[in-house]
Amino acid sequence: MHEALFSGQDEWAGSEDAVTIFKGMAGTLKLDQTQFDSCLDGDKYAEKIQADTQEGSAAGVTGTPAFSVNGISLSGAQAYETFKETIEYALAGGEAPSLTVAADSFRSLGEANAPVVITEFSDFQ
Numbered sequence: 001m002h003e004a005l006f007s008g009q010d011e012w013a014g015s016e017d018a019v020t021i022f023k024g025m026a027g028t029l030k031l032d033q034t035q036f037d038s039c040l041d042g043d044k045y046a047e048k049i050q051a052d053t054q055e056g057s058a059a060g061v062t063g064t065p066a067f068s069v070n071g072i073s074l075s076g077a078q079a080y081e082t083f084k085e086t087i088e089y090a091l092a093g094g095e096a097p098s099l100t101v102a103a104d105s106f107r108s109l110g111e112a113n114a115p116v117v118i119t120e121f122s123d124f125q
Contacts, residue, residue, distance in 0.1 A: 004029060056121040068119040072096040083118075090116050 004025045005012075012018040019040060026036040039045070056066065060073070067074040067083075070090040074082060 052121070059119075059121070061121045064121055064123040066121040068117075070094075070096065070117055087116050087118075 005022075008021075008025070012021040015021065022040060023033070023037055027033050059068070063075065065077060067078065069083070069086045072086055072090065072094070073096070074086060
């Protein structure tokens with residue numbers, strides 16, 4: 001779905017028909033249409049989305065995608081080389097202002113004590 005969303009972004013970005021377009025993409029991709037529609041139409045994740053939005057705002061995020069690698073901010077779409085250089089800098093002991101993000105189950109992957117922490121704030125709208 002991610003690939004389809006971003007390859008067809010010109011079609012849905014800013015469109016009042018975005019939800020209809022998303023539902024059509026889900027069908028084309030053979031996702032469980034009932035489950036997809038229920039998730040998109042419901043407010044099951046509204047509280048989590050609001051918490052993420054507030055956390056991003058508090059961290060200075062003004063647009064998406066926005067990334068933080070051990071507190072080093074990267075804003076906007078970035079080339080692989082930019083991430084590689086930033087991660088190498090962090091692994092070599094480079095420091096930046098700290099960013100604390102709750103390591104809870106719905107938005108965290110990997111080990112809590114990993115030597116590199118990448119935080120991404122993103123929005124499909």
